[in-house]
Amino acid sequence: MRTNLFRHLLFLGFTTVLGTATSAQTLSSRLVDAKTKEAIPYATVQYEENKGIISNEEGRFSLILDELRTKPDSLVISSMGYERTALxxxxxLDSVIFIAPKAIELSGVYLFDKELEAEEIIEKMIERLPQNVNKDPIKQRYFLRQSIFGNIQKVDFGFEKSSIEELNEALIDSIAMAIPRSSSHYSETLGDFYKTKEEYKVNVLKAAELYDKKNIGSFEDLGKRMETMFKQNVKPDSYLKIKSGIFSQKVQVDSILSDMEEEEAKKLAEEMETDTVSGVADSQKHIFDELLGELYYKEDTKLNLIDKYRKYEYRIAGYSEIDEEGVYVIEFIPKRSADFKGRLYINIEDFAVMQIDFENLRNLKNFRLLGIFYRETLYKGTMRFGKLSNGRYDLKFADLSFGRWFRFDRPLDVIEKNKHVKGRRKQNELKLNIDFRMANTNKWELVVFENELINQSGFDNYTEDKSVRATYMAQYNPEFWEGYNIMEPNKAIREFRVSAE
Known part of the structure; x- marks a missing residue:
């Protein structure tokens, strides 16, 4: 997955989020399993045909009635493994809704002219992809939440020597101690997503970020802070020369790319492109590009169940219903060098994939070069697909988590030079050997509320506004999303506060 390697691997901040309206025109509730009393996450709450919202991971949802063209008389709640419920x-309003569980039936529910084996169902699913996957231009109203959780496992600056009196071992140790060991960053965006077979456009309606500005936002930011501390502790007529790529992503890329093959270098350079909080539209397109590029049927996706389908074993686990459609429940596990296990929910009538659950069983990437170590340790989630008015299917929900581990183990040489000295200006030197290790998890939750098929001119006529900026929040503000239908914030977001200095 092409993501900003340093921004996401070494992210030590917090970002944004959500509130919901609490007026009389807001329906709020929490979905609970009637048997276990546990929350039902990511259930569909439908209020019109092809329109609905999704409960959050705690089973909570809100619906702003003023945003709807007509007030619905009832809501229809559906979730895999539960009875479809109309209320x-x-x-x-302000209630807890108990939903009865419904077990996956193993036999005797559906009648077939011919019983199919699991492998035959998979082959028919692949055969029907051209008819089932939507390629027509479409406009989708969406809500996207991104949560980044970082954990620094080790910060060792490896002090070796210093002839600069101010840059002593005590100062270096204080810098290491000042770096926060864990952090979170939340961002949330509501917008319209325009898509054709080849292109994307985004209309950002509103966006927010929730994080602590005192935290470090990237590995480059760490370098800049260290440079600032260094400069504060040297003579006014001196300057520092830093012999390492640690403080400049560009320098570091240039030093690495010369030793790498062209294709691998290109991928790494793309991963290290910097996203800025001010460029919300471009940032959203970047996420959509990554997310849609990882759909199970796309080329070069990690979750490649099409070209590599023979590397898996398949078993019919039973039958169920999604959106009132009967589905085969197919379990898959590796039988060769494949990476995932999971379940496919395949429509019995047209063999379209309506849902896929997946989880990696091994690291997906192990990279090591010139003191840089990188591993992709986690890739799991759920993706759901809904039928459009043209009879084809498009993504309507995604819950995707991916984790990385990163280590930077390289020497650092800080040289003090004096600009008033002629010739060789070197005055003093600081030598370090940095060992920095971090793990992070990035979680995306995407909900598509509405789908509208459009023509090519409808796509071409929309011009993106790239000036939209996200609103920064130091703490959760329940009024920010008032009047908008979104996915409810979870407890961590609701309780987030930036601590005082």
Missing amino acids: PTDQV
Whole structure:
């Protein structure tokens, strides 16, 4: 997955999020398993045909009635493994809704002219992809939440020597101690996503970020802070020369790329492109490019169940229903060098994939070069696909988590030079051997509320506004999303506060 290697691997901040309206025109509720009393995450709450919202990971949802063209008389709640439930709208307000579980049936539910083996179902699914996957231009109203959780496992600056009196071992140790060992960063965006077979456009309606500005936002930021501390502790007529790529992503890329093959170098350079909080539209397109590029049927996706389908074993685990459609429940596990296990929910009538659950069983990438170590340790999630008015399917929900581990183990030489000295200006020197290790998890939650098929001119006529900026929050503000239908914030977001200095 092409993501900013340093921004996401070494992210030590917090970002944004959500509130919901609490007026009389807001329906709020929490979905609970009637048997276990546990929350039902990511359930569909439908209020019109092809329109609905999704409960969050805690089973909570809100619906702003003023945003709807007509007030619905009832809501229809559906989730895999639970009874489809219809409730009058006036019974939903500020309530807990208990949903009865429904087991996956193993036999005797569906009648077939011919019983198919699991491998035959997979082959028919692949054969029907051209008819089932939507390629027509479409406009989708979406909500996207990104949560980044970082954990620094080791910060050792490896002090060796210093002839600069101010840059002594005590100062270097204080810098290491000042770096926060864990952090979170939340961002949330509501917008319209325009898509054709070849291109994307994004109309950002509103966006927010929730994080602590005192935290370090990237590995480059760490370098700049260290440079600032260094410069504060040297003579006014001196300057520093830093002999390492640690403080400049560009320098570091240039030093690495010369030793790498062209294709691998290109991929790494793309991963290290910097996203800025001010460029919300471009940042959203970058995420969509990555997310849609990882769909199970795309070329070069990690989750390649099409070209590599023979590397898996398949078993019919039973039958179920999604959106009132009967589905085969197919389990898959590796039988060769494949990386994933999971389940496919395949429509019995047209063999379209309506849902896929997956989880990696081994590291997906191990990279080591010139003191840089990188591993992709986690890749798991759920993706759901809904049928459009043209009879084809498009992504309507994604819950994707991916984890990385990063280590930077390289020497650092800080040289003090005096600009008033002629000739060789070197005055003093600081030698370090940095060992920095961090793990992080990035979680994306995407909900598509509405789908509208458009023509090519409808796509071409929309011009992106790239000036939209995200609103920064030092703490959760429940009024920010008032009047908008979104996915409810979870407890961590609701309780987030930036601590005082």
